[in-house]
Amino acid sequence: MSLAQQFGFLDEYAKKEIRRTSLKAVAIPGYQVPYSSREMPMGRGFGTGGLQLTLALIGEGEVLKVIDQGSDDSVNAVNLRAFIEMTCPGVGTTRVTGEADLIQSRHRIPEKPLREDQLLVLQVPYPDPLVVVEASEEKRKQLHGEADYSRLLVKLYEDIVKFDEITISHRYPTRINDHYVIDPSPIPRWDVPKLHMSKALVLLGAGREKKIYAVPPYTKAEPLAFEDKPFRVEAFLDERGRRRACARCGCDSSFLDEYVDSNSGHQVYRCSDADWCDEQLTRRSAPEVING
Amino acid sequence: MLEVSAIWTAQVQQQNYRALLDAISHPGWVKSILHQAGSPASTAVLATLLDAEVSLADPEGLLEAADWPLLQASTAAPEEADYILCMGSKAAQFQPRLGSLPSPEQSATLIICVDSLHEGELKISLEGPGVNGNADCAIAGLHPDWLSQREDWVCGYPLGVDLLLVDDSAVLALPRTTRVEVV
């Protein structure tokens, strides 16, 4: 028995619903638009929301990049890319950020600034930043509508009282266009400023929680903070307070992954964004080639 | 120009969707819509967005009778409809759905047919999300009352309506967040 599958796996009605939903999401920046969310052939939590968006968006001749944890070679990225290649004939794939029309990512925004003609799809496990202070969705929707985030701010403030620091590490609550506060997906704080006035449209898809929301281009995206306790990105400072650099490419302005070297037992830092690291490495070694 | 019926194919709808997404992400951008000869671009827009799950109002009877069954959408009064097909030269005679505070997306999208999005007597300047600084547009065939009515509809953000202005071959979007100034 063979089951013929059409371009983009989903039936056209499912795509239409996602398309209608995404247009509303852009029109109401940061608002989580509910949609029915079909089951995909990979687990809920593995990027089914992002994948449904990608499948509704993508067309023949376009070039896609899929990243997970900054890497195109991570098992989940490989899996998603293979699925899209299988179900979307005529779609090209790339690992180079600058070559992609569409980028689907989990947990990272590429270091290389995105262009106006590019589009970023982020996979979202928990779409609602208010869930930590209010369990009922019905009540949360009301709070969002009123832009009432006082309880969230109190929660942040309690952190400061207890630890003298804001302890939220990732999924940092971010206010879009002065109204809705979003969960920007589990990107590190490092990536949050990239949302602010981004040239590229950012679409966020939560498949299991059945929500789509957006940060349109040229739109304010401001992490919640207090005047005396500003929002801070990851520091990556060494014992002497100096910014660590990537051990591979030498870049000291990228988000770093930390490893323990299996031979020396020392900590090693490398760029989390694999394509960025490659690009920096090429750039650094290029003059040497010319000189040599 | 396309072969008759191409606007109902998956491939053309994907491309027209991306044009709509570009348009609504960048208010002021005029994006081409693939459409068929002798049929308005607005029909191609409807074909891209509508199916049996949503309702359409056509108070001016702009849609060809033969297109209704293809769209599959149910008919509704403009006050109830998810999508409203409008004639730009005539001011609105209805109050569209604006959504609610918890569910602002349950609001109408208006597809307004105008004469031209490239040149015209109405000069407007846009600001807001999606607009890098501000954007200037010139439109022909949009009754000035539309803009004042839109003001009333979108003043209670996040409630509001989203407008898709369509001429014979292109679309320009005015989502509820866009601030419009006549210049």
Added chain:
Amino acid sequence: MAYVAIKGGGQAIEGSKAVLEYLRTRQGECAQPLQADTIQNQLRLLHGRVLSEGGVYHPRLASLAIKQAQGDSLEAAFILRAYRSTVPRLAETDLLDTRNMRITRRISSAFKDIPGGQMLGATTDYHLRLMRMELLNESPERFRAVSGEWFKDLNVDEIPDTFPKVLQQLRRDGLLAPLDEQRAQQTPFDITREPMIFPVPRSAALATLARGEQGSLLAIAYSNMRGYGDVHPTVAELRVGYLPVFLPHPITGKPMEIGEVELTECEVVAMYEADEEGGKPLFTLGYGACFGHNEVKAISMAILDRSLQNGVQHGPGNPSEDPEFVLLHVDGIESMGFCTHYKMPHYVTFQSDMDRLRATQAKQSQEQGE
């Protein structure tokens, strides 16, 4: 020095597929590969469970999904559900009347005798759960002998085509509210087409429960039975059988039978409530139904339907009465997917976590140093 552990993901996935396939077939050449029919018949209860949680009545593909998933019911239901995403919905059946079920089993715990009679049918309820060692060594001949024996004395004509519902009697006696004919005409909420925005209509709750994961339904219903709630159900009727499905003929529009689905249906009657408009107090009702033969699921669902209605009416007093709590946590495909996803790399978020912890620790030691 080892670089990024996640490199070479493609190779790793291929390797993983190969070993999974090896395990599926490792019984070797003496093995009989499982046939779809074997699964549907000899593992009929697992099969029914996958049909029901998958939410598509496709017996052959359900068998394939079980085979492919190597017997994991969550995984099999998932495969079936994903298949569902690729097929459009072409038509809607009219309202189906379960009085027309071809019954294989039917009981009531409310009355000793019911119109049409009790029919114990196939159940393990009164079996001793002792190992039947002889099944370890069965022959095809024995299969034939058993079915031959079964059909020998069967008088098909004695079994009525349809049975009246026990609830009809309670309604006639004025102990239960009459059927709301108007509500029966309303289009039910389609959870596969519309997002659930709370509060949701009862039809959305029933649809969610009907394809909910059996264990999840049971656990939450059990919490109500034990005292986190007070439904105190009586099974007015539990029936298992085959329900004919009708679709309007594409040309004439007349209903035509397109097949039948195996169904388990349960109606529980619960503690009576005072009528708010001053009428007589009446029993309340809970309804459960699912594809396949699955009584635990149908009963759990009926109890949850009742507890959710209580919650909607009086405000939720415990988890089983809270629609958001119940309906957003019973779907097996969603819960298993999310549980599984924690095995994926979370390097970046953990890096951020370490950054915060170190910053907080540094602050503390600074303060203590001062």
